[in-house]
Structure formats: C-alpha cells, structure tokens
Amino acid sequence: MTAMTSSPGASRNDRPLLNRRLAEFGTTIFAEMSALAVRTGAINLGQGFPDTDGPxxxxxxxxxxxxxxxxxxxxxxxxxxxxxxxxxxxxxxxxxxxxxxxxxxxxxxxxxxxxxxxxxxxxxxxxxxxxxxxxxxxxxxxxxxxxxxxxxxxxxxxxxxxxxxxxxxxxxxxxxxxxxxxxxxxxxxxxxxxxxxxxxxxxxxxxxxxxxxxxxxxxxxxxxxxxxxxxxxxxxxxxxxxxxxxxxxxxxxxxxxxxxxxxxxxxxxxxxxxxxxxxxxxxxxxxxxxxxxxxxxxxxxxALPDAYFTSFLDDMRAKRELLASGLTAAGFEVYRPAGTYFITTDVRPLGESDGLAFCRALPERAGVVAIPNAVFYDHRDQGAPFVRFAFCKQTPVLEEAVARLKSL
The missing domain is CATH 3.40.640.10 (Type I PLP-dependent aspartate aminotransferase-like (Major domain))
Structure with missing residues (x-):
C-alpha cells in the first residue's frame, strides 16, 4: 500500500486492516489443532469430519x-x-x-x-x-x-x-x-x-x-x-x-x-x-x-430408506461407547452425549485445569488431538476445564486413540 499525503492527525493507514466487528476473531482453533496433528503425527479427534466417505x-x-x-x-x-x-x-x-x-x-x-x-x-x-x-x-x-x-x-x-x-x-x-x-x-x-x-x-x-x-x-x-x-x-x-x-x-x-x-x-x-x-x-x-x-x-x-439412517445411528452409537469408555478409563470425567458425534470431558480429574494448555500439550504427551471448549465461550472461565473429542472416525482409529490415551 503506498504512503498517503501527510496531513494533521493520524493517517487512515494507521487503522487496523481488519474491521472492528471481526477484530476479536483470528485463526480458528480448528486450524491450529489440525496443523498440530499434522506436525506431530497425532490422531486428530479434534475437527468434526469423518475419515471415511458416505454411501x-x-x-x-x-x-x-x-x-x-x-x-x-x-x-x-x-x-x-x-x-x-x-x-x-x-x-x-x-x-x-x-x-x-x-x-x-x-x-x-x-x-x-x-x-x-x-x-x-x-x-x-x-x-x-x-x-x-x-x-x-x-x-x-x-x-x-x-x-x-x-x-x-x-x-x-x-x-x-x-x-x-x-x-x-x-x-x-x-x-x-x-x-x-x-x-x-x-x-x-x-x-x-x-x-x-x-x-x-x-x-x-x-x-x-x-x-x-x-x-x-x-x-x-x-x-x-x-x-x-x-x-x-x-x-x-x-x-x-x-x-x-x-x-x-x-x-x-x-x-x-x-x-x-x-x-x-x-x-x-x-x-x-x-x-x-x-x-x-x-x-x-x-x-x-x-x-x-x-x-x-x-x-x-x-430419499434413502430408513434402514440407512438406523444403521448410521447404530454405528455412531457404538463408536460413542468405545470412545466414552476409553476416556473414562484414561481418567477423564466424561459427559456421554445424547446427540452429535462429540464427547465433552473434564480434565480436572487428571490434575489439569486449563483445557487449552492441555490440548496444546496432548499431541506430544499422548499422540492425540482434541479441542478445548473454552474457545466456544464468551465466559472463558466457564469452559476452561472442558475438552471435546470427536468419534466420527473409523473404529481402529478410535481404538488406537484410546490405547494412546491410557498413558495419561
């Protein structure tokens, strides 16, 4: 951007480029944690996308x-x-x-x-x-x-x-x-x-x-x-x-x-x-x-028959149980979800209190990526100890993640 002619007061070039409505929003936590998964080779249970195609x-x-x-x-x-x-x-x-x-x-x-x-x-x-x-x-x-x-x-x-x-x-x-x-x-x-x-x-x-x-x-x-x-x-x-x-x-x-x-x-x-x-x-x-x-x-x-939707739900229910049981065994307090394909956990039983710091360290500690719930709150202190895991992954991937989390 070229310099503007000088004039009394601040130049318009001194204004932040990002408009004030978006000033509080930077790179999403999903981008940060997914990049961390790639860098460390960790299993990505952070971002909510399946690792297999649909029908x-x-x-x-x-x-x-x-x-x-x-x-x-x-x-x-x-x-x-x-x-x-x-x-x-x-x-x-x-x-x-x-x-x-x-x-x-x-x-x-x-x-x-x-x-x-x-x-x-x-x-x-x-x-x-x-x-x-x-x-x-x-x-x-x-x-x-x-x-x-x-x-x-x-x-x-x-x-x-x-x-x-x-x-x-x-x-x-x-x-x-x-x-x-x-x-x-x-x-x-x-x-x-x-x-x-x-x-x-x-x-x-x-x-x-x-x-x-x-x-x-x-x-x-x-x-x-x-x-x-x-x-x-x-x-x-x-x-x-x-x-x-x-x-x-x-x-x-x-x-x-x-x-x-x-x-x-x-x-x-x-x-x-x-x-x-x-x-x-x-x-x-x-x-x-x-x-x-x-x-x-x-x-x-x-327009798929009801059998598809029933099978899809049954498959996700089994994966929910697999990951929920594994997280419980690893020491998390687990909030078993009634819906979605995410599990929220509390890290305080593991001696932790800061979910963001916990998630940033987890790939190196256990080879698994999760998402800190605090980023979804205006009142960050309310969400500080909570961490989200996704179970929309292949069963062997979830089993390996559970095995890795045992190290905690």
Missing part, C-alpha cells in the same frame, strides 16, 4: 450428475428443484412438517452459510441475539458481522433427568434464558443436538423455549444439523413443530453430518416464504449458488 450410491449420484452435465453451470438460486423437493419430503416423512419446496426451502453452501445469511438478513445493528454457550465459533462471527450484540446463556454441567454418573449432561437453565430477554432482543440462536456438549434439548425444554419466543415475539434460528444423531429414544424434535413457531422459525439442516460428505457443503433452511425471502436476500450476495452436481446427489441421499 457409495450417493457418491455415484454425484458422478452421474457431473457426467450428465447437471449442475456444472450455475444452479437456480434457491437450489435445484430436485433437492428442494427432497428436503420438503424429508421434513414431512420424518416430522410431519409440510413445506412448499418452491417457496419455503432454500439451499445454502453448508449450514455455516445458512447461519450467516440468516443473521445478516434478520438482525439489525444493536439487536441482541441470545445463543446457548458454549457455541460453534461461526455463531459469534455471524452475529458480529450483522452488527448484533450476542448474549450468551450458559449450559452448565450437572445430572440429567435420570440422575447418576452415566447421565451427566450440560443443562439449560430456563429461568436464566427468560432473564436474558430484554426489549432489545431480536432473535434466539439455538443448536440442538448441541455442539460441543452433546446435549439434546428435551421436549419440555423446547416447549418452554417456544412459549417464551411467542410471548416476547422473538425470531428463532435453530441449527439442527445433527438431527439424525440423537441416541436417546424418541429421536429429534424440531422446534418449529411447537405451537406458534411456524411463522417465526428458520430451521437449518445439512447433508454433511448425516451422509459423511462434509466437503460438499450442502445445507438448507426451511421456513415461511417471508423468512426464506429475507434470508435469500443476504445469501445471494454471499455465494450466490454452490455445490451444483452435489445437490442432485444429496436429493437422492435424503
């Missing part, structure tokens, strides 16, 4: 779309009709929710774009956005980009509904949530099943959240990308299914977590025509369109 027939559907010339040019802005129809059919088949594929479905570049576009579209500068802490790091960045003020409501560790060590969970204090709502609150940003804690909000909790949203006339953006990874009986319950929520809820879904094709970046929202139109207004200036041939493949994936 062969879905991959072949993408190849077929490429060869047939479908999606090699710009697809329609809202998404290809086949995928929008498949998303609507999925919502009706799984949950009895009827959405018009032409007016109430929007395909996005993964859930991350869906979150960003929703917040950019619906939040004005100065609006407050309540999010359940700890939260996925893109939530904070998207709220900042929209000029909103994030208001964290912290999930806290404790015993679940059944009690006992095996039922320890991170729970939502509904009174704390109610108290967080002010006249400036515009939107609730929810995530269930919840990353990173693995908590699945109960039907009773969801009913109270819905009642609060209606009473205070709040919009809700709900990230449900782990909807097919709920291990407890009853499965996933969409927030939009509760009274009064249809007209105020943007529901976000994604193919990456369910079909193990995270690199395809195919996500979507379902909502009323008015909400879809608003979100599309922001989305069209982010990526415009994306993932052309993969959209056709995901349309076929969503």
């Amino acid at each position: 062969e027939q879905v991959r072949e559907a993408a190849v077929r779309a490429l060869r047939d010339g479908r999606g090699n040019q710009y697809p329609p802005g809202p998404g290809v009709p086949e995928l929008r129809a498949a998303i609507a059919a999925h919502q009706e088949r799984r949950y009895g929710l009827a959405f018009d594929p032409d007016r109430e479905v929007l395909v996005t570049a993964g859930a991350t774009e869906a979150i960003a576009a929703s917040l950019l579209a619906l939040v004005e500068p100065g609006d407050e956005v309540i999010a359940l802490e700890p939260y996925y790091d893109s939530y904070a960045a998207s709220i900042a980009l929209a000029g909103g003020t994030r208001v964290p409501v912290t999930l806290r560790p404790g015993d679940g509904p059944r009690g006992g060590a095996a039922d320890r969970r991170f729970s939502l204090d509904l009174d704390e949530l109610r108290a967080a709502v002010t006249p400036r609150t515009r939107l609730l940003l929810l995530n269930t099943p919840h990353n990173p804690t693995g908590t699945v909000l109960t039907r009773e909790e969801l009913a109270e959240i819905a009642k609060l949203a209606v009473e205070r006339d709040l919009l809700v953006v709900t990230d449900e990308v782990y909807e097919h990874l709920v291990f407890d009986e009853g499965g996933h319950v969409p927030l939009v299914s509760f009274p009064g929520m249809r007209e105020r809820t943007v529901t976000i879904g994604s193919a990456g977590k369910t079909f193990s094709f995270t690199g395809w970046k195919v996500g979507w929202i379902t909502a009323t025509p008015e909400l879809v139109t608003a979100v599309r207004s922001a989305k069209q200036f982010l990526t415009f369109v994306s993932s052309g041939p993969f959209q056709y493949a995901v349309a076929e994936a969503l």
